[in-house]
Amino acid sequence: MSTQSHAQNNPLITRITAYLAAKMPQAVGLALSGVERIAVGWSHETWLFDATWQTAGVRHSQGLCLRRDPGNALLRQLSDLGEQYRVLKALENTALPTPKAFWYESDPAILDAPFLVMEKVPGSCPNPWGREGRAFYQAAATRGVLPKSFTSTLATLHTLDWRAAGLEFLGVPEPGTAFARREIAKWRSLIELSEQPPAPILTDLIGWLEANAPATSRVTLVHGAYRTGNLLIHEERISAVLDWELQVLGDPLYDVAYVLSDLNREGTELLSNLVDRSAFYDDYEAATGYAIDADICRYYNALYAMRSVAFWMSASGLYAAGRSQDLRLARTAWSVPVVLARAARDLGY
Amino acid sequence: MNADDLLRRMAHTLKREIGPAIADEYPKTQAFMAGVVLEKLARQLELAPLHAAAESADIAALLSALGELLAPVVVPAALTVALVALARTRDQTALSGLVGALYETRTALGAELFDCTLGRVRETLRAGIDRQLAYAA
Numbered sequence: 001m002s003t004q005s006h007a008q009n010n011p012l013i014t015r016i017t018a019y020l021a022a023k024m025p026q027a028v029g030l031a032l033s034g035v036e037r038i039a040v041g042w043s044h045e046t047w048l049f050d051a052t053w054q055t056a057g058v059r060h061s062q063g064l065c066l067r068r069d070p071g072n073a074l075l076r077q078l079s080d081l082g083e084q085y086r087v088l089k090a091l092e093n094t095a096l097p098t099p100k101a102f103w104y105e106s107d108p109a110i111l112d113a114p115f116l117v118m119e120k121v122p123g124s125c126p127n128p129w130g131r132e133g134r135a136f137y138q139a140a141a142t143r144g145v146l147p148k149s150f151t152s153t154l155a156t157l158h159t160l161d162w163r164a165a166g167l168e169f170l171g172v173p174e175p176g177t178a179f180a181r182r183e184i185a186k187w188r189s190l191i192e193l194s195e196q197p198p199a200p201i202l203t204d205l206i207g208w209l210e211a212n213a214p215a216t217s218r219v220t221l222v223h224g225a226y227r228t229g230n231l232l233i234h235e236e237r238i239s240a241v242l243d244w245e246l247q248v249l250g251d252p253l254y255d256v257a258y259v260l261s262d263l264n265r266e267g268t269e270l271l272s273n274l275v276d277r278s279a280f281y282d283d284y285e286a287a288t289g290y291a292i293d294a295d296i297c298r299y300y301n302a303l304y305a306m307r308s309v310a311f312w313m314s315a316s317g318l319y320a321a322g323r324s325q326d327l328r329l330a331r332t333a334w335s336v337p338v339v340l341a342r343a344a345r346d347l348g349y
Numbered sequence: 350m351n352a353d354d355l356l357r358r359m360a361h362t363l364k365r366e367i368g369p370a371i372a373d374e375y376p377k378t379q380a381f382m383a384g385v386v387l388e389k390l391a392r393q394l395e396l397a398p399l400h401a402a403a404e405s406a407d408i409a410a411l412l413s414a415l416g417e418l419l420a421p422v423v424v425p426a427a428l429t430v431a432l433v434a435l436a437r438t439r440d441q442t443a444l445s446g447l448v449g450a451l452y453e454t455r456t457a458l459g460a461e462l463f464d465c466t467l468g469r470v471r472e473t474l475r476a477g478i479d480r481q482l483a484y485a486a
Contacts, residue, residue, distance in 0.1 A: 200445040201474050204467075207452035327382035334389045337481035344478055349471040 010035075013049075015111055016066060020051060023103060027053035027060075042315065042328065043073040043245060044081065048120055063120030065099065068113050072323045074315050075245060076193050078186065081116045082106055083170075084244045088118060090165045096156050097121075097240050123234030125242065128227070128273045129266065137228055137273040145236040147275040148283065153231070153238040154259065155287035158220045158252040167221060170249045179250040180213035183303060187310040194310075194317030201340040205306055208347055214296045216251040223247055226255045227264045228272045256284065256292055257300030263308065298346070305343035312336045353395040360387035392484035400480045408439045411473045418466055425454035444473070 013035055021030045030053040038046050044067040052061045073079045085104035092100055100119040108114065126133035140146040162168070173179035188206065191198060198206075223230075224246025232240040248254075258264065259280065264272050271280055281292055316333035318324040364384035371377040412435065424432075431450035435443040448470060455463045 197442045198445050200441060200448050200470075201478055203445045203448040203452075204471070204474065207448065211452065211455070327379050327386060331382050331386050331389075334485040337478055337485040341478045341482055341486075344471070344475060347471075349468075349475050 012047075012111065016047070016049075019105075019110055020064075020117075024053065026055050029054055042326070043075060043079055044069050050120075063122075064102070064117055065120045066115055066117050068111060068115040070113055072318055074311055074318075074329075076190065076314060076318075078190060079245055081114050085116050086169065087167065087244050087247055088116075090167050091160075094156075094160045094165050096160055097153065097238060098244075099240050099242070121232055121234075121240040123232035123239035125229065125232050128229045128264075133229075134266065134268070134273055137270070138268070140233075140236065141270050141274050141276070143236065146233065146238075147279065149237040150228070150231070150272065150275055151280055151283040152287055153241065154223075154226055154255060155284055157223055157226070157241065158255065158288050158290070160221060162219075162221045162249060165221075167249065170221075170247065172249050173216060173219060176215050177213035179216040179219070179248075179254075180299070180303065181210070183248070183250070183254075184209050184213070184306070187303075187307050190310040190314050194313040195321070196313050196317055199309075199336065199340055201344050202306070202309055204347065205302065205309075205340070205343050209299075209303055209306060212299060214251075214299050218252065218290070219249050220252040221247065222250045222252060222254050224255070224258075226258055228274050251296070251300075252288070252290060253293060253296050254300050254303075257297040258304060260297055261301055261304055263304065302343060302346055305339055305346065308339045309336055309343075312339065351395075353391040356387045356391035356394070360384040360391065363387065389484055396480070396484055400483075403480060404477060405439060407473045407476050408435065408444070411470065412436055414469050415466065418462070418469060422458075422462065425450075425457040428454045428458075441477075444470075444477075448474075 013032060017030060017032050020032075021027060024030065030051060032049045032051055035047065035049040038048060047066040047068070048063070049066075050061060050063050052059065054060065067081060067084075069079065069081050082104055085101050088098055088101035091098045099121050101116065102119070103117045104115070105111070106114045126136040128134060128137060137146075162170075171182075173182060184206065191202070223241065223244075225243055226241070230241070230243040231238050232242055259271050259275070260277070266273065269277065271277055285291060312332040312335040315329040316336070319326065319329040320333075361384070363380050368377055368380035368384065371380055412432070415432065419428075428447075428450045431443070431447040435447050437443070448467075451458070451463065451467055451470065458466065
């Protein structure tokens with residue numbers, strides 16, 4: 001039995017069909033096809049399918065994506081599909097390419113867990129950690145169109161009017177060091193939820209981050225994980241920015257530091273396996289008018305080390321507590337020292 | 350057979366025989382990942398006695414060095430408590446507590462002594478993380 005036919009016969013699909021039919025009472029003969037559960041990320045279940053129906057004798061078709069929160073996501077309580085829905089709705093009328101969000105349901109009675117239904121945007125999302133994905137991005141880097149789109153889309157994200165879009169609900173940081181401190185507090189809370197004792201180097205890293213928090217000179221929408229693998233690509237351009245789990249209002253250099261980070265490239269000097277560093281600096285600064293401050297980016301890089309450790313401690317903690325049986329999570333216990341060793345080097349030892 | 354040898358052989362079976370025989374992607378990945386976990390565990394177990402001895406020696410040397418560094422000054426109470434805890438338990442939790450206490454008492458220590466003390470602690474932390482990399486990386 002193929003994965004697809006298995007998914008097609010899944011009782012969950014019957015329930016999704018019934019849900020959609022209830023949401024579209026005018027639709028006649030609603031049916032789902034091409035159902036597949038895609039294995040991306042460690043957070044939410046993601047289902048893709050095409051819905052077809054008729055109204056007044058006219059046939060309609062809509063590609064849809066359903067994300068369901070199984071309750072044992074890597075980010076635990078910090079991941080909120082309801083917030084993702086609000087963000088996507090707010091971004092619909094901006095220049096940023098994002099999927100259109102249709103419905104969000106928090107009631108677990110419907111599909112056993114909260115879920116979000118959004119548009120299935122045309123495009124593909126090659127995995128930058130796999131051999132085929134790396135080859136795809138290397139080839140695209142040579143052609144040069146996609147790297148430009150990568151940078152210009154980030155510039156669009158950082159220059160959109162978030163107040164006009166209604167994104168203030170994400171929390172506007174006070175001037176000064178509040179943004180960095182809020183991030184530190186957030187990842188510290190995830191570490192505490194893992195119920196594992198902090199390693200001494202992590203304590204050092206957090207102490208250093210608190211003592212050196214930079215002041216934020218401007219506040220923009222920040223994606224929080226802007227890299228290849230979280231971006232849908234269609235015809236050599238970014239067709240949608242995905243994975244709205246870590247977004248905040250804060251310093252745009254937080255995203256820039258993520259792009260510049262060694263964490264997001266493997267065996268190549270190209271940022272995110274795709275973009276030439278020098279070209280990224282030139283194009284980003286020209287498009288946004290923001291100067292890239294290397295010291296602040298180094299600080300945020302250290303903050304990302306703390307975040308990575310928080311992720312891995314959360315993941316291995318979920319396995320240790322019996323809340324997940326996924327051995328990929330158990331394996332992350334050994335990722336913690338690897339990240340901490342790198343953080344120690346960044347701190348000078 | 351040693352425990353680490355047994356785990357290593359089980360890992361080999363999972364990665365080379367069981368995993369490749371599974372068609373579905375998710376259980377195949379789980380079999381491979383079980384092999385990876387067992388490999389790391391085997392190496393960790395193998396090195397554990399050596400690492401425990403090295404860690405114990407490192408912490409003893411650290412306590413001695415900090416005793417000399419801090420002898421001329423009045424040590425802030427929070428730092429004293431952390432040093433006593435480390436001398437008693439000699440474990441990673443107490444070492445973490447010492448680092449936290451250093452940052453907490455940074456102003457009282459003054460920049461120079463703080464940097465010097467933290468620098469010495471970091472020598473111990475680096476040695477410890479390098480040992481962990483021997484099985485984690």
